[in-house]
Amino acid sequence: MGPTPKAGPTGAAREALLRQCETLAAGFHHDQTRIESATVQPAGALTLANAPVAEHCLVKGAMHKRKGSDGRDYAIGFEMRLPKAWNGRFYYQANGGLDGSVKTAEGALGGGPLTGALMQGFAVISSDAGHAGPQTPYFGLEPQSRLDYGYQAVAKLTPMAKALIATAYGKGPDRSYLGGCSNGGRHAMVEAARGQAYDGYLVGAPGYRLPNAALAQLWGAQQWAPLAVPGATTQHPLVPTARIPDLSGAFTKAERQLVADTMLGKCDALDGAKDGLVQATQACQTAFNLKTDVPTCKGERNGQCLSAAQKEVLARVSAGGRTPSGQAIYSAFPLDPGLAGDNWATWKFTNSVALDPLSVGTVFSVPPGMFDPLKVDIHARLPMFSATSDVYRESGLSLMTPPGNENPVNLAKLKDRGAKMVIYHGVADAIFSAEDTRQWLLRLDQALGGKADSFARFFPVPGMAHCSGGPSTDQFDLLSPLVKWVEQGEAPQAVKATARGAGNPGGENKELPSSWAANLSRPLCAYPTVATYKGSGPVEDASSFACR
Template sequence: MPDSPIQRTAMACGLALWALSFTACGGGSSAQPQIPRLSPAVPATYAGACETLSDTLASLPNTRITSAALVAAGSLSVGGQPVAEHCLVTGHMFERTGPIDGARYAIGFEMRLPRAWNGRFFYQANGGLDGNVVTATGSFGGGPLTHALHQGFAVLSSDAGHSASQNPSFGRDPQARLDYGYQAVGKLTPMAKEAIRRVYGKAPDRSYIGGCSNGGRHAMVAAARYAQDYDGYLVGAPGFNLPLAAVANIWGAQRYATVATDPTNLSTAFTPVERQLVAQAVLDRCDALDGAVDGLVQDTTACQAAFDLSRDVPTCTGARDGSCLSAEQKAVITSVFAGATTSGGTRFYASFPYDPGLSGSGVGFWEFTAPLALDSGAVGIVFKAPPENPVGFNGPAFSLNTPVDTLYEYIHSTSLSYTESAMSFMTPPNPSQLSTLRDRGAKMLVYHGVADAIFSVDDTIRWYESLSANHGGDASNFARVFRVPGMGHCSGGPATDQFDVITPLVQWVEQGIAPDRIEARARGAGNPGGVNAEVPGEWAPDRSRPLCPYPLVARYGGSGSLDNADSFVCR
């Protein structure tokens, strides 16, 4: 029996027809409303002196413009291609003093406004705990190929209401928490659109928001809270359950600590050599499931049924030497991949799929460093009400010694001063109910690395299944998820991780062309956007693969080069 709403639609349409046209039957059900197509953006130009924009924008509400300057063509580049001349505007919104810690706060931002503007606005949602106004290029996960600024968008980037020097101590300020969670987007959006109107003589015709990791979370939260403000939502590796994921990662660290050979080095619980051993075992069991033995596991779902850690990886009979795993290691790894649970056995975060990308270097960081250095401060200071005192806070001790049930309570806690829990201000309300977004013609494009070790692709698929169930059994007419086999968190791993997801999203929103496949390439030697050192040497340096909309899988067509996307079909 088919096991997902889209697979059930595929069966109804006929598998052969589905392979030819993913959208053929997507809107045929009487349960699916007619979705309007939004009109294309119309370009405009700005011919004035960039330096005068400080005066033009001086009266923006709750805003102080700090600088405006010309950026010459070629000063920035992406994928070896120069970015055109544009104006750079910087400023702050809602400057204030925190009532609890006495610290200065503001929502810092920069906007980059092209001379030749394509009529579109892109809100660049940034990652981690924010705190930095990174260069407003409109970049996204994966290897650099293009970005929104390069394509002529007006782009905004912000620090989400605090400075990097305040990470994670900004969690002491109740308003800074809310700005970080969702309110900075709500405050910056109307300001940016009004600034664009003043500069170009019209507001943006089409608006997009996107990012990866916490940036993907921002975009998904915006889809739920600000569905009227954006026409396209570009959602990469979304940490939309970030507080739960952070607690799950700490729980995993506590499990790994029980098998670490060096108590001061958590990575000795599951070393790079041992992770490579498991990655190869996954390949041995699953590589051919998509019709090609090529170092990539495309059929992720089938692989989880085919691979068994206990059976397929040797169990050590003596000392660990990289050729085996101890029975204790296998028990811990199995539990971590199955998903975090409370002490009573209730699962509160998703499982993680086995994938050859487990060998990627980023996996070790997220599994063994982040729980002690990043998740500890996030849970203890930003998500807990009231927060821990940042002075003298010991992240490793907090993570390794706090019971998981207590951590779980922290992310749901409130107090007189901290009136919203982390699960309120950090996550999208009713994420599986997006009819407002759908009915106005907006679209959501999601991509997620299968080997992501911090935000599980299984959690994203579980959300998408729920979204489909709540929208007539098929959400593919307004939202699609693209899994990236082998890719870690946002990029990297033995993967084809260089792709353009902005162009297909714009085509979907403004032309009604739904993305049936997105071509992705490896970043091997000579790649102008930077080399991914984890691309296997036996691959062509520019190997390409189609990324397929879930639940479809890139399968070898039976002939043609294994390094060419044209040899693969989504079915």
């Protein structure tokens, strides 16, 4: 073993041409791996934002095929796309939700993407994380499938993918990157702590404490339920024939818009420009007072006020929730005008009673078991995340969260060899809290002796909902700045982000205010700096703002 390399740029990747494609199906061999097909995809066979993706090789396969303890067939399904003209880099596309499907390995980035890792010349892999089928959590009843979903699929796929690249191009990747949003962001953070097999990590809205966040959603649903329309139901988002409680009447669209407008009135100008965006998130948490700034209903609710009970529940839910004994369930959530958006309501009022009970009951708990989300004892569920048994030998928290989460000093080794991490998070995310991500960064900074910004940069996205959407500039490419940081030593401070108005090739964001320019842009600023208006120049343009 030689000396530990000092932190710094690791050097640029070297380009190469694809040497073989169809022959990979029979010619590539790796332990527990079967290549099912390898086919040339001509330029334009795949498009992204109406632009053709260059010629590449599509490889489909599976690893570790087995019969599960539940009698079902399991495997880690994957696809890899290998560009004919390769930039020398590998990108692991970590997918979101409960995985379960092999998404197109395009390495999509930010909101409605205009580019992606594949389009930029990366070799890209995508997988189902060890179980196939729709977004159902019943794989969580099978112990090994739980582990694959938690962290083992990434650990198994990574060396195989690098070996496949070496076979296809005659050399392995010079630089490797892992990125994803939501559960994909969690995958990235977990690998950074466990495997440390990558040079750069692009971490979006990381559900790195996914069990706690899901339980907080259940707790929140129980808080909202008494304020909802009695007996109201709505269609289950995954099962068309099933009905679930409809909690949306507890905090209607008009009432959420009232809170958003009041917040804008108090906080919009804190960044120097009244533009419908609250850039100064931390300052706004102090400047805005839910109890006194929003009118309190003196009679019936009419959309122009909140009842005292509504204010109390919103404040409690935003604080993250506690058990009856006072134990924190999850993190506080920053208040942001993006709470008026439909995505915020979907997570709080629909997914909290449709999806979170399934993941909590079958993937994160020992022993597993289903329950009524509006009646379950939250206090009793929390210890089940840390429990183990003869069947489930690793707890839900252990398999889902990064080791050393409370004191991430173990990332010092990753930092010392020059690896980098870029993190982004929508401030209006309703399921995984941007404040939780901020607190993790502060812990990292303390663990690294105040030097976290030499390794990790956090870019809050004001107004953005979960991974995209909301009244926000949610179209951006943070992979290119990450590559430049890893390979050239240039740390990102301000990255341009654009709104997706009418005609945007990446798809229109229907939640943009009508007053916004279709291509309004802002700099995403590395925390703790804030996008601040310079005092002159068009307010629609990012160049009129500086990160201060």
